[in-house]
Amino acid sequence: MRYISTRGDLQGCPGNTFTEILLGGLAPDGGLYLPETYPQITHAELDQWRGLSYAGLAFAVLSKFIDDIPPADLQWLVDKTYTAEVYCNGRAGDDVRDITPLRWLEPGLGLLQLSNGPTLAFKDMAMQLLGNLFEYVLAKKGEEINILGATSGDTGSAAEYAMRGKHSVRVFMLSPFGRMSAFQRAQMYSLQDANIYNIAVRGMFDDAQDIVKAVSNDHDFKARHRIGAVNSINWARVAAQIVYYFKGYFAATGGVSGSNDTPVDFAVPSGNFGNICAGHIARMMGLPIRRLVMATNENDVLDEFFRTGIYRPRATAETHTTSSPSMDISKASNFERFVYDLVGRDPAVIRELWAKVDAGGSFDLSKTAYIAKLPDFGFVSGMSSHVDRLATIRQTFEKYGVMVDTHTADGLKVALEKRTPDSPMVVLETALPVKFEETIVEAMGRLPERPAAMQGIERLPQRVEVMDVSVDAVKRFIESRLGG
Numbered sequence: 038m039r040y041i042s043t044r045g046d047l048q049g050c051p052g053n054t055f056t057e058i059l060l061g062g063l064a065p066d067g068g069l070y071l072p073e074t075y076p077q078i079t080h081a082e083l084d085q086w087r088g089l090s091y092a093g094l095a096f097a098v099l100s101k102f103i104d105d106i107p108p109a110d111l112q113w114l115v116d117k118t119y120t121a122e123v124y125c126n127g128r129a130g131d132d133v134r135d136i137t138p139l140r141w142l143e144p145g146l147g148l149l150q151l152s153n154g155p156t157l158a159f160k161d162m163a164m165q166l167l168g169n170l171f172e173y174v175l176a177k178k179g180e181e182i183n184i185l186g187a188t189s190g191d192t193g194s195a196a197e198y199a200m201r202g203k204h205s206v207r208v209f210m211l212s213p214f215g216r217m218s219a220f221q222r223a224q225m226y227s228l229q230d231a232n233i234y235n236i237a238v239r240g241m242f243d244d245a246q247d248i249v250k251a252v253s254n255d256h257d258f259k260a261r262h263r264i265g266a267v268n269s270i271n272w273a274r275v276a277a278q279i280v281y282y283f284k285g286y287f288a289a290t291g292g293v294s295g296s297n298d299t300p301v302d303f304a305v306p307s308g309n310f311g312n313i314c315a316g317h318i319a320r321m322m323g324l325p326i327r328r329l330v331m332a333t334n335e336n337d338v339l340d341e342f343f344r345t346g347i348y349r350p351r352a353t354a355e356t357h358t359t360s361s362p363s364m365d366i367s368k369a370s371n372f373e374r375f376v377y378d379l380v381g382r383d384p385a386v387i388r389e390l391w392a393k394v395d396a397g398g399s400f401d402l403s404k405t406a407y408i409a410k411l412p413d414f415g416f417v418s419g420m421s422s423h424v425d426r427l428a429t430i431r432q433t434f435e436k437y438g439v440m441v442d443t444h445t446a447d448g449l450k451v452a453l454e455k456r457t458p459d460s461p462m463v464v465l466e467t468a469l470p471v472k473f474e475e476t477i478v479e480a481m482g483r484l485p486e487r488p489a490a491m492q493g494i495e496r497l498p499q500r501v502e503v504m505d506v507s508v509d510a511v512k513r514f515i516e517s518r519l520g521g
């Protein structure tokens with residue numbers, strides 16, 4: 038399997054194997070990596086895969102995309118990633134052996150529980166594997182990496198819990214001082230591992246993000262200190278997320294003895310388009326997904342595209358701060374992968390469209406032939422607001438006795454609008470309610486349940502360096518920790 042860039046400069050150029058693109062972010066031409074072709078899954082394979090454990094399925098799916106890690110090693114990596122010990126943080130009573138249990142709310146409407154990992158959000162599903170892949174590949178190459186990132190909450194903690202204690206990996210994570218919830222702060226800052234550095238900057242998330250960009254643009258510093266990233270455009274993260282669409286499909290169509298003829302709809306709370314992009318790829322591989330229901334919050338850049346054909350990324354000042362903060366995006370970084378497929382995988386078209394986006398503009402496909410192709414890809418979309426979110430959280434609890442988080446509520450709200458009687462609808466649960474206690478209290482007048490492992494984490498000692506918004510200060514800090 039070879040990887041190409043959506044912007045095309047790498048087309049036909051050999052040598053971009055999975056492990057070669059694993060540690061990088063963007064392709065050198067500014068595009069995103071995608072496999073040269075999508076592997077096609079036969080009916081016979083679906084039949085064989087149906088009875089597999091999560092780790093078994095991860096091996097089966099990922100083997101289609103990875104041909105430069107020996108199979109025995111890949112098996113070992115997925116076996117040590119997808120264990121009940123790692124994914125056991127969900128609510129009491131969930132069958133943790135399942136890793137991602139499907140919970141039926143009523144016949145034909147299910148929640149795929151992806152939030153049982155250490156940070157209680159679906160990002161653990163891919164990030165935990167990434168941690169093990171990084172350690173493995175770095176050891177083979179005899180290299181080290183220093184991951185620099187900025188977080189407003191979920192990504193930073195998922196990255197830290199995936200990389201803690203790993204050989205040859207250090208994490209420097211910037212967060213906005215005083216802006217995350219007490220729970221999120223405790224989750225990150227209470228880590229005592231020597232390879233994890235939390236830096237709180239006296240500013241907003243965007244200031245932290247700008248520092249990361251400035252450091253990454255200092256090519257000399259970046260090369261000298263082997264600075265890397267684990268952001269949502271990383272191909273391995275997308276690839277790892279494909280697995281749970283298969284798992285969810287099998288669970289929704291009757292477990293081990295079910296059939297592979299029933300199409301299923303998936304509803305996905307979306308921000309950077311990484312999660313639903315994995316669903317798109319599963320569908321392109323031949324998994325019988327009928328529709329991909331994309332839900333946004335008030336930041337409806339993507340909903341607007343699927344309704345109108347116009348993609349208009351917003352300026353930071355136009356981005357709303359909402360009660361589903363992990364979906365507060367102004368620009369959906371993985372969206373380029375989908376548009377590449379939509380325009381018939383023509384890199385010249387992508388270069389033209391993204392020349393506009395990268396210059397701060399927008400593009401309009403509504404009067405092109407591409408728009409007629411959109412229905413072939415199965416996407417439908419909708420939007421959910423703060424008021425919708427509160428109502429959905431309340432009603433889901435009253436009707437089913439299940440408490441959902443604010444992001445999952447956005448997905449559920451749109452799923453209910455788009456659902457039809459002829460296909461089961463599976464809503465991806467992207468986090469547990471305890472991560473967003475303030476809004477749960479607003480909706481329900483009471484606190485959400487807390488998994489046992491998270492009791493009292495706010496009282497643990499915290500390790501964090503507080504700094505002004507300064508690129509130099511961050512660089513000096515990194516250098517001091519690397520010993521010069």
Ligand SMILES: *Cc1c(COP(=O)(O)O)cnc(C)c1O
Binds near residue numbers: 363
């Ligand atoms: C990251 C995140 C999302 C958005 O996922 P994308 O892959 O960026 O579309 C939704 N919900 C939660 C809880 C998240 O952490």
